[in-house]
Amino acid sequence: MDEPIIDEALRERLKSALWFSIGKIVDEEIIQLNVNATPQFIGALTEMVWAQLENISRDLESFARHAGRSTVNTDDVLLLARRNEGLGELLKAFVDEENAGKLADKGKGKGKGVAKK
């Protein structure tokens, strides 16, 4: 457990990618909030998200294994929000929306299913 699972170079690359993504979300939000953010803020936020993703990967893996699966599914992810009702509702609404979208896409797909080479 003490051994880092990810090697150092890969870790740096992934962290840069995460930094870039979080920077974009920060840019979107600060316009609405009428504030600015220091680069250090974005860096520290990246570290927090990184640590959180490390934790939830282990949780998700455990949830799936507990259910006798080796693939993490949507129900496992919803369990992450088990202690936060508001968050749980947001995520459930997101899942419902995605499912509704998928049904709509399927309907559309039938119409243009002829475009095969």
Added chain:
Amino acid sequence: MPAEEQPLSTQLVQRLLTENFEDKKTRISQPALNVVREYTKIFVREAIWRAAAIRKEEGGEGGLKNMSAFLEVEDLEKLAAQLLLDF
């Protein structure tokens, strides 16, 4: 949301998750991945909003209301413990 540009790609989220799975055979489904990305975005936004709330409150006290506020690392330090409990 097909063509909409996402600030955080599912590919990146997938890499970050799978690199941390202890069992290399563990996989994650695409719908589940989409929810993890949403979760992560909510986490990030929540951190920013809470930091902005702290900054505005303190700016108000110090009479700096008209200066454009900068979110600082110390704002994040103040909210980190509670945020991590909430997520």
